[in-house]
Amino acid sequence: MTAPVAVQRNQTAHWYCVHTKPRAEAQALEHLQRQAFECLLPRIQHSVLRGGRRQRVVEPLFPRYLFLRANPEQQSLAAVRSTRGALGLVRFANLPGIVPQSLIDGLHRDTDAQGVIVQADAHPQPGDAVTVIAGALAGLRGVYWQMRGDQRAEVLLQLLGGAQRVLLAQESLQKAGPAQLS
Template sequence: MTTTFHKGWYLIYTKPRHEKKVHSRLNELQINSLLPVKKTLRTWHDRNKYIDQPLFPSYIFIYLNNMQNYYDGIDIDGSLYYVKTGKQMAQVSEMVVNNIKLITDQVDELEVSDDRFQPGRKLVIAKGALTGLSCEVVEFNNKQKLLVRVDLLKRNILIALPEDHFIAL
């Protein structure tokens, strides 16, 4: 890590299926973190059950206030490393983290895509739980979808909202 430290959101890469354990341990250490999940119906031979699955498998967003948080985060069993671009730890925009929080708290039906999207129409949500959110709307599978870009992970979150929920900027 470089000698200059900047407070903010970063990403930890975890061992497969260790996201919840690492997230729980970060909470115990009172380190702010985000593990966005979606409800998925799983089928076993004797039952069906909805479970929470990470939106971004093996990734946890962590807010680092100081170097101690940095070391505590990486020392947790299941944490492998901080995501970097080159030799620098990659910082995640506060706006991206806030959009992910807002969407995962308010919307049940969403999907994650690694497709590349051309810039979409810039709109504002006028109705519903996401009222006031500036967004980008793209065409996906012949439907208008709200798009949240998570460039660092090369992923996008897509949400279907009725057309009458949007107003042009």
């Protein structure tokens, strides 16, 4: 009775995780697709601070990894090892690890047509309500005023009977709900 289950299981394709060389995810993706493998390289778009200016960058969501779908009964997985940019499949106990379909479905759901997850800008903009999450002023709410350098921000806080401009570390702030001084 176990033989039909094994035959049925082997006739379906599974998702596997491919370990790539550093910064070679796109190269491995291209060469695996040329070999008729279905692949997924989830990427994320976010902003970074370079030279005092915010820039949008697109990078792999999982650096040095991508996903490959194959049926080992119909396609040899051994070819992955010799593919340009790829080091091989992620293995457990010398067997290729199978990636859960639910993870792949979630990645497909969260990506756009180009396979990019657009991350909302987590940094506050002038006029945004913020909460201080670290330091002596933790718990206070205020209004983000402006960036000062690349790691500090000027914030309006209700202190000493009025709105005061305070310089705080950027990482000690978190966006909050509607702007108001408390």
